[in-house]
Amino acid sequence: MNIFMKQLAVTILSLLAFSLPAFAGQLDDYYLSAFGAQPGSALEKAVLLQSTETTEPAHCGTPLKHALQRDWNQLEPATQKVLAKQLALPTLSGTELTYTSTGGYFKIHYTTSGSDAPPLTDANANGIPDWVETVATTMENNRASYISLGYRPAPTVNSAPYNVYLLNLAPLGIYGQTTSTQAVPSTGYANAYASYMEIDNNFLDSIYGSYTPLQSLQITTAHEYQHAIQYGYNLYFDVWYAEATSTWYEDELYDNVNQLYNYLPAWFNNSTLSLDIAVESDATTIGAGYGRWIFNRFLAEQHGVAVVRSAWEKLATLNSPGGINPDIPMVPVLEILLSSTPYNTTLGDDFFGLTKRFYTRDWTSHTSDISRIHTYVPKAIFNSFPITANSLSTTNTLPSITLPHYSYAYYKFVPSSSAPSDLNITVNGTSGIKATAFLTNNSGTILEYPFASVNGTTVSIPNFSSSTEAVLLVANVVNVDGHQASFTTNGSVSGVTEPPNTPASSLTTTSSTSGGGGGGGCFIATAAYGSYLHPQVRVLRDFRDHYLLTNAPGRAFVSLYYRFSPPLADFIVQHDMLRLIVRLLLTPLVYSVAYPVTGGTIMLVSLAGGAIILRRRKAIVARYE
Structure with a gap:
């Protein structure tokens, strides 16, 4: 033995x-x-x-740069030596030339040789490639637009022109990226940092899709300059909201491009992931960060476009919680902001309103583009009735779910030979769950049947058997993981278990699990x-x-x-x-x-x-x- x-x-x-x-x-x-x-x-x-x-579509490189700076001290010295160039100013493929924009606010760095060279056409024969001048003009326009929206411009060291580098970024699969450099604190902005920007040199590669180079330039510079502004408000921003904000502003500044709608299906297909799910290498596949831009559109429709800027102004007043992950989680910031005057609501109410609008599609802004918004995606479809606690959907899904904080799920009911004339849905949920039901009749009209509570509450949907469909929406509308919901159509009540009241993120914790886009x-x-x-x-x-x-x-x-x-x-x-x-x-x-x-x-x-x-x-x- x-x-x-x-x-x-x-x-x-x-x-x-x-x-x-x-x-x-x-x-x-x-x-x-x-x-x-x-x-x-x-x-x-x-x-x-x-x-x-990965086969990820082209995206922004800022989250990876931001994460590298955050995790720098966790890396081995040999790794730091190899990656140090990622945080240093770029080196171009040929002799570096510069051009200062006519307003004097931007310095464009470019070369005329090698893989980083932009298109060299010089129609006005002034010695500066036309594309470089276009970049400079676009940057000036972006700056003016953001100032008109109430933002302070991106800070620079000693008020020097902001540096923009043109490089061949297509092999990296990114449009552009913004990197912070050094602290430039000022009154009210204790954690402000300067930065520099890199953008693709021509946007001609197939990874940028069917958009013209000018369109890609417009949305990229609008996106990245917003990141530069964000660094000027607080270095310790939460990446998911930084991406949601920068992506949203692409359409606010350049409404005719509409590339951002491509990010929405990924979120709708992964609705049970939290609003602040971390922006990692699969971000555009699961809708993290980028797909959340539509949350800002909803906030703007409810409270005015200035609400998004107010969120960043609120963030500017806060200090890092410390710990391994120093980034400030944005969910608690939004909870505080929206509960205060003049908004006087809750993040939970606004999140629930957003998820309802995914079905009703009654958007009040950019109305000519509503058709570009992907339709809702049900978590499961039921077409056999009655539905009991043990019933299975067409994809073998039970009528129950456990949801992380600020996430949702739709369930679709399709009339069939076994369907009742009136559909009675009973929902039982824990304290963080909200629910509502919708009926779409044969004329396409959508009717809502809200649940006043989810304590074994039943809502009756009339004329279901002669309708197109009914849907049930359940959402976790609090910053606590593990809230549960179950439903039936035979009046029975399935048990649920209340999760511990532990916030998924906090402004005071020193743990690395709270910030940075939902540590999960x-x-x-x-x-x-x-x-x-x-x-x-x-x-x-x-x-x-x-x-x-x-x-x-x-x-x-x-x-x-x-x-x-x-x-x-x-x-x-x-x-x-x-x-x-x-x-x-x-x-x-x-x-x-x-x-x-x-x-x-x-x-x-x-x-x-x-x-x-x-x-x-x-x-x-x-x-x-």
Whole structure:
């Protein structure tokens, strides 16, 4: 037996020793791969549960630069040495030339040779490529537009012209990116930073779609200059709202381009992800950040366009919560702003109003473009009645759901031979849930049937059997994860479990889990690994979303985890040795999720060994009794 136990210990330790080096520098690998400094190992791609090579549409590079600066101290010195150039001023492919805009506010950096050269046509023969002059004029127009909207211009060091670099960014899959440089504090803007901008040199590559180079230039510079303004309000901005704001302003400044509507289907197809879901490499696939621009359109329609600027002015007054992730979470900022005068509402009410408008489509601005807004996407479709707690949709989905903070789901009911004349929907939900139902009749008219409460409340929808469809909207309208809702059409009430009242983000926590675009609720893992972008955290987050939250036992475990993990994470993040210990403890779990066969073998062997040890101890105890 002793020989067996020694062999067991050696086997487990060997497997762990094999896995530890692979996981040790994953955050470094993430950034090295993201910036093209190395292709990324096969192990890294497997751990991420999806390849780091992506078919993401062209997007903004600012989130990655912002994240690199935030996580800089978590990287190895060798990694910092390789990536230092990412935070330094760009080097062009040929001799660097400059052109100062006619207003004197912008300096355009360009070259006439190599891959970074812009179109060199010079119709007015003044020695400056026409495209460079167009860039300068567009930047001046953007600056004037933002000032007219009440923004202060992007700050620069010693009030110098703002630097804009023209480079070949198509190989990186981005339109442009803005990088902060140094602090330029002033009264009321203690955390203001200067920055510089990089944009593609010609926008001719196919990744930029069917838009003309001028159109791509317009929306890119409007987007990136808004980021420059944001750095001037507060360095510690929350990336999801920064992208939502910059994307929204593309259409406010250049309404005829309409490229931003392409981001909406990704959110509608992933409606059960939080409003502030982190902007990572799959952002345009899941609608993170970019797709949330329409939230600002709704706020502007409800409260006036100045409400968005007010959010940034509110952010300017706040300091970083500290911790590994110093970014200030925007959800609590919006909650405070919208509850104050002159808005006197709640973020929950506005979020619920937004989700209703996805179905009703009664937008009051940009009305000629309403058809460009993607239609709602149901979480599930039911066409067999009655619906009980155990009924399955056409895609085998049960009539119940657990939602993270500020997320929603639509359920569609289609009349069939088993459909009742009047559809009675009973909804039972926890305290953070709001619900309403809609009926679309055969003439296309939409009628709403709201739920005054969701405590086993029933709403009757008349003439359902002769209608086109009915839908049920359920939404988590608070900053707490894990709120539940269930529904039936036979009057029965399914049980739900109230989650712990732990905010998903806070302005006061020192934990790294609250800021930066929705760390995803993996509090302990984020504290241990130092960033919610760490691949191991992503592994655990994906496992939670794709497996644990899809079944009742898993949801119960997640609810329990949310109950005790936030204060524990705050404690872990303050002790380096404890962070190391937790990483070691999490390694077998992460390995098991990433490699089910090998990891499962380790756990089975460990459990078998534990059982043998327990039986041996019992035998020894029995011998002496």
